[in-house]
Amino acid sequence: MRTSKAVLIADLRSSPPKSSYEFSHRCADSLDAGDHLITLFGRHEKSNRHWGTIVTAVFQTTAGELKVFRGQAEDGKHYPSLTHTYPVAQIFERELWEQTGLQPDGHPWLKPVRFEGERQQRMTDYPFFKVRGREVHEVGVGPIHAGVIEPGHFRFMCLGEKVHHLEIQLGYQHRGVEALLLRRPPMALASIVESICGDSSVAYAWGYCAAVEALSNSPVSLETDLLRGIALEMERIAMHVATLNGLATDVAFLQGGGTYGRLRTAIINATQRVCGNRFGRGWLRPGRARELSEVLRQDLIQTLTAFARDFTEINELMLASLSVKARFQGTGIVSTKTAQELGLVGVVARASGVEIDTRVQLPGRVYERFPAELITESSGDCWARMKQRMREADASVQWLLKVLGDTALDLSGSAAPDALGKPLAPETLCLSLIEGTRGPVVQVLETSSQGQLLHYKVQDPSLPNWFGLAMALRDNDISDFPICNKSFDLSYCGNDL
Amino acid sequence: MIKSILVRKSQGSQYIPDLRAANPIGFRGKPVISEAACANGCNACLAACPSRAISLDPVRIDMGRCVLCGDCEPVCPSEKLSFNNDFKLASTDRDALTISSAHPDIDPIKVSEALHKRFGRSLKLRSVSAGGCNGCEMEINALSNVNFDLGRYGIDMVASPRHADGLVLSGPISRNMADALQIAWDAIPEPKLVIAVGACAISGGIFAECNEVDRAFLDKFKPALYVPGCPTHPLSFISGILDLLGISD
Ligand code: SF4
Ligand code: SF4
Numbered sequence: 001m002r003t004s005k006a007v008l009i010a011d012l013r014s015s016p017p018k019s020s021y022e023f024s025h026r027c028a029d030s031l032d033a034g035d036h037l038i039t040l041f042g043r044h045e046k047s048n049r050h051w052g053t054i055v056t057a058v059f060q061t062t063a064g065e066l067k068v069f070r071g072q073a074e075d076g077k078h079y080p081s082l083t084h085t086y087p088v089a090q091i092f093e094r095e096l097w098e099q100t101g102l103q104p105d106g107h108p109w110l111k112p113v114r115f116e117g118e119r120q121q122r123m124t125d126y127p128f129f130k131v132r133g134r135e136v137h138e139v140g141v142g143p144i145h146a147g148v149i150e151p152g153h154f155r156f157m158c159l160g161e162k163v164h165h166l167e168i169q170l171g172y173q174h175r176g177v178e179a180l181l182l183r184r185p186p187m188a189l190a191s192i193v194e195s196i197c198g199d200s201s202v203a204y205a206w207g208y209c210a211a212v213e214a215l216s217n218s219p220v221s222l223e224t225d226l227l228r229g230i231a232l233e234m235e236r237i238a239m240h241v242a243t244l245n246g247l248a249t250d251v252a253f254l255q256g257g258g259t260y261g262r263l264r265t266a267i268i269n270a271t272q273r274v275c276g277n278r279f280g281r282g283w284l285r286p287g288r289a290r291e292l293s294e295v296l297r298q299d300l301i302q303t304l305t306a307f308a309r310d311f312t313e314i315n316e317l318m319l320a321s322l323s324v325k326a327r328f329q330g331t332g333i334v335s336t337k338t339a340q341e342l343g344l345v346g347v348v349a350r351a352s353g354v355e356i357d358t359r360v361q362l363p364g365r366v367y368e369r370f371p372a373e374l375i376t377e378s379s380g381d382c383w384a385r386m387k388q389r390m391r392e393a394d395a396s397v398q399w400l401l402k403v404l405g406d407t408a409l410d411l412s413g414s415a416a417p418d419a420l421g422k423p424l425a426p427e428t429l430c431l432s433l434i435e436g437t438r439g440p441v442v443q444v445l446e447t448s449s450q451g452q453l454l455h456y457k458v459q460d461p462s463l464p465n466w467f468g469l470a471m472a473l474r475d476n477d478i479s480d481f482p483i484c485n486k487s488f489d490l491s492y493c494g495n496d497l
Numbered sequence: 498m499i500k501s502i503l504v505r506k507s508q509g510s511q512y513i514p515d516l517r518a519a520n521p522i523g524f525r526g527k528p529v530i531s532e533a534a535c536a537n538g539c540n541a542c543l544a545a546c547p548s549r550a551i552s553l554d555p556v557r558i559d560m561g562r563c564v565l566c567g568d569c570e571p572v573c574p575s576e577k578l579s580f581n582n583d584f585k586l587a588s589t590d591r592d593a594l595t596i597s598s599a600h601p602d603i604d605p606i607k608v609s610e611a612l613h614k615r616f617g618r619s620l621k622l623r624s625v626s627a628g629g630c631n632g633c634e635m636e637i638n639a640l641s642n643v644n645f646d647l648g649r650y651g652i653d654m655v656a657s658p659r660h661a662d663g664l665v666l667s668g669p670i671s672r673n674m675a676d677a678l679q680i681a682w683d684a685i686p687e688p689k690l691v692i693a694v695g696a697c698a699i700s701g702g703i704f705a706e707c708n709e710v711d712r713a714f715l716d717k718f719k720p721a722l723y724v725p726g727c728p729t730h731p732l733s734f735i736s737g738i739l740d741l742l743g744i745s746d
Binding site: 114116179183190195196199259269277282314317493 | 500501503504505507508511521522523524525544545547548564565566567568580624625626627628629630631632633634635636637638639642643644654656657668669671672673674675676677681702703704706707708709710727728730
């Protein structure tokens with residue numbers, strides 16, 4: 001198995017799936033050794049006229065290597081749950097159960113992830129956790145919320161104003177993305193991929209392009225990849241600023257709301273000048289990326305320089321505001337230990353002191369050439385998540401200015417190898433990891449013996465992180481839910497697919 | 498205090514005075530279909546289109562389906578297709594959303610006298626995302642930011658459907674959201690209207706073929722306004738709604 005940084009290619013012919021027993025053991029050994037479970041999922045397969053399930057798990061070892069385990073089981077088979085011992089597996093085993101019917105015995109929290117397949121429209125069947133007692137009351141909100149946001153249901157089990165437990169029920173945005181991705185030619189999926197989680201279009205598009213390029217052995221030039229890096233960091237700035245805007249508005253720090261709103265507009269309008277769309281859609285395609293003319297390069301440098309000055313100014317103001325401090329400090333704490341146990345990823349994990357960032361650990365050639373800084377906070381509260389976003393957006397600006405200012409680079413016309421005609425390698429598994437704004441966007445593509453796409457697994461960083469939000473709320477006042485939720489700023493559609 | 502004043506100074510004045518005359522530089526908006534003849538038997542644009550928006554003989558693009566991805570432009574050997582930054586894409590009529598070389602523009606929206614009278618000075622809208630990707634939702638949010646400031650025309654997004662005059666629908670309508678959408682709609686007092694925002698809401702867009710989508714709601718309630726895009730550009734929404742309500746500056 002060859003690992004080329006954040007893209008893993010595995011030839012499946014040389015490694016047939018193991019028995020489910022052996023598979024579980026290998027996974028457990030890996031977790032014992034401290035490896036990070038990146039994904040675990042299954043798909044149905046018919047072999048010898050029997051339906052079965054092929055399960056794939058990908059780990060990142062402590063040495064930074066990616067490794068794949070595969071197991072197979074008959075349909076509906078029971079197996080001892082990993083979650084029982086390793087909570088990091090909780091959401092993956094739930095999804096595996098929902099998508100394939102494999103039964104993880106002893107899973108403490110076996111509930112639907114998104115009500116897909118036969119469970120569709122049975123949203124009222126959700127088995128909520130029940131807290132009993134004379135003083136206990138429940139508050140339910142959603143799926144439709146007060147603001148213009150995506151739908152999801154939150155149920156708070158409270159003792160007075162204190163939240164004892166928050167249960168999050170998702171699935172309202174489920175529109176069948178994974179199945180849709182198998183219905184079109186594999187090189188023509190860019191627009192669908194850009195709409196899986198529309199505020200992270202670039203991260204998804206890059207991961208998709210990297211995967212189909214690796215599968216068809218059609219490498220792109222370094223310049224093309226750098227253009228993708230530029231698109232991604234622009235997206236990161238825009239989205240972090242959108243969250244900061246929301247945080248400011250939620251605590252009535254109105255100057256923050258107005259200023260962050262304006263600053264985000266400057267960034268997304270610059271993105272539009274490059275690729276025609278404020279969300280970066282159309283910037284990346286298999287085999288290519290929209291290039292930057294000299295005029296556009298200068299335009300971005302100017303936009304970012306002006307942005308940086310005003311961004312620092314408003315950040316300082318927000319950080320010095322006593323009312324902001326009073327609301328955010330000590331609110332919604334997720335400890336480092338909890339974050340690690342639950343396998344939280346991305347910006348939320350880093351704000352809790354977990355040193356995890358794909359750009360640093362699996363840099364690939366873009367971040368090898370222009371390294372990204374590992375940024376963490378330690379307090380794990382709303383304040384830390386706010387500061388984390390300020391610092392990450394700042395670092396992205398500096399990164400961009402460095403790349404755009406490198407006059408040795410010619411970003412004005414990438415010689416595009418035509419990837420579109422080449423077939424995909426048969427019986428191959430390809431995983432790509434792109435560190436989007438929220439964290440690693442995972443996409444796993446598997447081909448058949450004829451080189452057809454057999455499975456397209458999509459995993460948003462929000463999938464493991466939603467449980468982190470539930471933990472953050474424990475013993476907090478229910479009135480602090482909006483700021484906790486905003487400080488996580490997770491994706492509903494990315495979870496629901 | 499001084500810092501706050503400095504931030505206020507940097508902020509300056511951000512609102513776009515005449516929204517209908519705005520110039521969103523670089524925006525890939527309205528398709529322009531030239532009269533050049535198609536190469537014999539060519540269907541390259543059709544094959545490139547991710548949302549089945551194109552039909553041939555003659556080449557037409559259904560803006561209710563188009564996601565403005567631009568993928569059809571480079572594949573055409575006759576260079577028939579291009580895009581300009583015209584954002585006036587909204588229509589009150591689903592069938593009028595189709596563009597061809599013979600019908601190059603979306604017909605201007607006719608002011609509805611009834612709507613002008615009723616909502617011309619105040620329109621409160623409840624946004625419901627039903628399977629949206631958060632693209633349209635973020636652009637609906639942007640309507641009330643410091644640049645677009647739609648509130649200046651008395652058009653606001655409100656929290657409760659009971660306070661709303663209409664529903665702004667985004668997303669293709671996932672089955673899992675169908676009931677909640679209906680409940681929200683039922684909670685809006687009459688008279689009320691639906692505005693379909695984005696290719697998803699208008700036609701199912703990129704998700705039109707998904708089994709997980711159930712569009713029965715729109716069979717019952719016909720939108721008063723269709724606003725194309727993926728996501729809808731705030732200016733498309735604004736020009737559409739202002740024209741429909743007959744609001745001038
Ligand atoms: S721009 Fe519109 S018509 Fe052209 S390929 Fe994309 S969706 Fe189809
Ligand atoms: S129309 Fe496009 S941007 Fe809007 S919800 Fe659908 S996929 Fe997302």
